[in-house]
Amino acid sequence: xxxxxxxxxxxxxxxxxxxxxxxxxxxxxxxxxxxxxxxxxxxxxxxxxxxxxxxxxxxxxxxxxxxxxxxxxxxx
Ligand SMILES: [Zn+2]
Numbered sequence: 001x002x003x004x005x006x007x008x009x010x011x012x013x014x015x016x017x018x019x020x021x022x023x024x025x026x027x028x029x030x031x032x033x034x035x036x037x038x039x040x041x042x043x044x045x046x047x048x049x050x051x052x053x054x055x056x057x058x059x060x061x062x063x064x065x066x067x068x069x070x071x072x073x074x075x076x
């Protein structure tokens with residue numbers, strides 16, 4: 001199944017979800033607020049990928065203390 005990227009306008013959270021093609025146009029539940037989020041433009045999906053192969057969250061708030069996945073300063 002292909003992986004689609006979704007972006008929640010409320011939380012500015014991008015996330016990927018593996019779905020069938022028939023479901024790709026439907027909103028996907030946001031991992032934060034559980035509201036259905038519209039699909040993001042997949043052309044920019046590779047833009048966030050760094051050389052280490054790890055996908056970093058895009059559009060989320062980050063601070064200088066964000067060295068790990070959890071950050072108490074910005075809520076991670
Ligand atoms: Zn959300």
